[in-house]
Amino acid sequence: MSLLDVEDLAVTFNTPDGPVYAVSNVSFSVKKGEALGIVGESGSGKSVTVKSLMGLLPRTADITGTAEFDGVNLFNLPSDRKKHFYGVDVAMVFQNPMTSLNPVKRIGSQLTEGMRYHTGISSSDANARAVELLDLVRIPDASDRLAQYPHELSGGMRQRVVIAMALANDPALLIADEPTTALDVTVQRDILDLLDSLRADLDMGLVLITHDLGVVHDRTDNIVVMYGGRVMELAPTNDVFADMEHPYTEALYQSIPNMSLPRGTRLNPIPGSPPDLSVTPVGCPFAPRCTYAIDRCSSEIPPLFDGGARADHYYACFVPQGSAGES
């Protein structure tokens, strides 16, 4: 059974310059213990999508659709349930660990604050739990860390603290928005491995938002590829990498420099620029940059087809490039 079911989510921002269609027709679901990767470039709507789920969007955002968590629609959550929902049932890890932590408060009090607010446990119990959490995210000398300030830790350690804070109330779902983008390459893998093992050990649902196809490759069960605020492709991760149906997924994959190719190998960029979301969409948002686009692509918005080689492989394209296109 699904932990989170997002149906037909659309987010429109009303700006002085007119509406910005940040997210349209987005649907996906996450099961318990399962990892979902949301992949997209800037302006793809991936961050707006999760912010809408977390209730973090400004009032100018117009949200439609439903997001059911354990049968409750997050968009109609009564305010008294809200405060015991975010941070308890669903927790979030942001891109920049330094901005997620309060620079003038010790690690210990930042960790115990949320716990005590939500569960009202005693301060000594909270401290014991804080040490337990720091152990869980594999921070060495956990008990000594409680008295330290964020600036005394390295970037990777800070992100571990942020993850520990998110885990404080045993969330059923953890949302991580580009959790490694601000970190050095040698640290990135450790954090991703940590998230992966925490998901398995704690049987959490995990939503991993990233711009990097490489990040989701080995660590997610399903992938949503987003572009221009829409879902381009949605399928089990292995199926996507085995059989890319959407030209955008393929182009994105092709544009990444590959270590195994000799130097000077010409790269395959996607021509053009990301779409302007302030224009009312009439066709596929990727059509202007797509090598395979036909007339229909710019006049009609392609729906999600379920037509890959295996079941549950969805793509929004009239000219799919994988096995679905061949048949």
Add this chain to the structure above:
Amino acid sequence: MVGIGTEHLRDADDAILRVEDLVVEFSVDGGTLRAVAGVSFDVQAGETLSIVGESGCGKSTTAKAVIHLEEPADGVVTFGDAELSALTGAELREVRRELQMIFQDPISSLNPRRAVRDIIQEPAHIWEMEELWGDEEIDEMMTEVGIDPQYGDRRPYQFSGGQCQRISIARALVLNPKVLIADEPVSALDVSVQAQILNLLDDLKSDFQLTLLFISHDLAVVRNISDRVVVMYLGRVAEIGDADSLFDNPSHPYTRTLLAAVPGSGLEADDSISGELPSPLNPPTGCRFHTRCPYATEICISEVPVFTQQDPDHWVACHHPQ
């Protein structure tokens, strides 16, 4: 000598840019931070040399010190026949025309209140070369970097990050530089756009006979574009050499770690390192990497490793090269 040897430098006559024992210091609360501690490398005309390393390794500071945007505390930077630190302000200004730079954040690189045509024309105004760079020539330059000249009157915020980076590149090229220093030019860009800019740089290199000094943390990008690679760790060079030799046969444990973190590199995770980056205020003795190195022994703590030759053009500063 502060650094760890200069034997790896090639014949000085062949180098267009030569950096010997470069030291850059910042005074901070609690002492002097030596961000670059004796770095030497050389670049030959037409080459692409990349400096790669993680944040805090001193790669960007090195780039800035090369064109004296940061004043080096010690060391010699030679560009052509000119030794940069010996120049007066006016002479330096003149020499820097041939030594241009582009930056990481494409949007911050452009003045938000000026039209892009005006931005690209700025070097011509500075050097009073307006007759060489009239509207027609600027239009050609815009086309060359892939910006439609009919939008020359627009402001930077109406362009995407990738487009802004192209505008920055066009502006630098107006001075017809010999060396272009690119400080993480694609790290702020989306993957699909990164490749556009990298291909563009590759094209411009041959069109404008450029030599490229490329600063990056992304090994896959560096692998793709470099002729020669410098790996830096905590203000020092760990490994330097021909790109193929260095990537096919990484010898420094740190280089191996960096490579192991890249998917598809073929290296495994047992080369992964533990611990944190030590404070550059108080760097480890001996080899600066010894605190995190799986192969470290006594000598690594007591003695600074100097360069040893691995291949004809591949040098490593390590007591236990792999």
Add this chain to the structure above:
Amino acid sequence: MAETTAHDIAVEAPAEADTGQSVSSRLGLGFWLSVVWLIIVAGLALLAPWLPIADPNETAVGGRLEGPRSGLWFGSDATGRDVFSLTIWGARISLLVGFIAILVGFLVGGTLGILSGYFRGRFDSIVSFIFVTLLSFPALILAILITTLLGRTVFWVALSLGILAIAPVGRLARAQTLVFAERDFVTAARVLGASHRRIIVHELLPNVVIPMSALALLGMGIAVVAEGTLAFLGISVEDGLSWGKQIFLAASRRSELQDGPHAAFFPIGVVFLTVLSLNYAGDRLREVFDAKELVL
């Protein structure tokens, strides 16, 4: 986009479509109403000598404290002078004082602020110290000192207010300069070989001038009110009636205020609308351009 270069990249249009919404429409109706009001007041003040209005010094235009009527729109004051005419002539002095004051603040404070934000170092320390000193000096005492020692003319009154404007304007200019001097386009200009002068004039000034203009409008409003305060203390401009002095005279005797409140009410209303317009226009200007900055 069909045209291609020698390379495999297409020539591109800007990513963002022109929304067609100009800055002027973003500023909104209120901004433009304020501007219209300010133009009317400033225009009347400028043209006062040529306008078909009564001589403000002529005492027998109407009766004493006569109420508003056709031909005597704002009524007359206790000495029978035309309040409408007085208000227009008062605008000449009040607006001129405000304008000169803010000009002084702008030129001195703005220049010092930009230079200290750009060059930093010792010069910055000295300038910052001067600003702090100016801010902590009792404003009223400074004004009294200057006007009593040097004379109560438009220039010296404006100058004493202008000196008070130096520090706030200068600190804003410095703070804005610090923000923009950190941006890569300033570094890029250095690498391109631009002189300090060129960087300040062509790169920094266009960015700093907008928030400064917003502050200038607010500051002019403050200066107009401050001149009124000086008038109440009897240390403002000696010759002629500024708005402040006019209100002071009309409101100084209680009986007069009771018998003919219009003599004070009309100039107060004009001052109120003018200062409101200055503040509102300044605020809108700042908001719209700040919002535009956020996009970056």
